[in-house]
Amino acid sequence: MIDRELGDRTGEAERLADLGNMRARTGDYGGAADLQYAVVANRKIGSRIGEAYALSNLSTLREKTGGYTEAADLQQQALAIYREIGSRPGEALVLNRLGRLLISADELHSAWRTYTDALDVAYDTDFFLHTRVLEGATYCLASLGDTDKARTQLREAIAMYRRIGVPESPTATAKHTMPPSHLTD
Structure with missing residues (x-):
């Protein structure tokens, strides 16, 4: 990954999230593990919004593969971060996704x-x-x-x-x- 080679840790975290999302959208759920790496990468660099974004998208992946309990937990983690940093759009997005998970449950x-x-x-x-x-x-x-x-x-x-x-x-x-x-x- 070019971002890694250049030492751009933020870019690397963003590319991992993008790659994981793209793989999830194409049904490559195993390859979408990049989203988990994106969560870790964002934590390492202290990007709370990046971490929340990756957690929420990882939750959507878990939901698609039947892991509803884990998906709800990941959305709760993302929700806590969005509230902590004051991201109202992020909060609304996650609450919407949590609502869908609760209907499924x-x-x-x-x-x-x-x-x-x-x-x-x-x-x-x-x-x-x-x-x-x-x-x-x-x-x-x-x-x-x-x-x-x-x-x-x-x-x-x-x-x-x-x-x-x-x-x-x-x-x-x-x-x-x-x-x-x-x-x-």
Whole structure:
């Protein structure tokens, strides 16, 4: 790695995270171990935001491979760091991911509280992130059986996606047209 050869420890940590993310996106979960190295590299150089970013992405990898408990623990670690350094966007992103994990674990009331917290944080932070959290919250509501409120919020998220022209709009729209039992798929 060129960054390592040049002694650029920050660059090395960033490249490890990038490489791990790319491998995870292409299904090379074993090769995505670079994310673990990115966590360690960021700790060594004292980059708290880099560490939180790598922890959160490592959590997503663990979730994809069925390690939900470890994924939740990694997100909790990332959340603590984002709160410590005052990164509200990072906090909202991690809370959104934790909500999804809690739904997967069938901890629906905890998931709803987590989404509520995420919505509060994201509202003042980032319009796109707020929209993603709102969409995630709709799936939680549907899982809790409140499909009418879920559909209303999903329509709101779709309108917000369309307003900013992001690719998530068709996916959310497709969910909106499904019967209530499929809203959480």
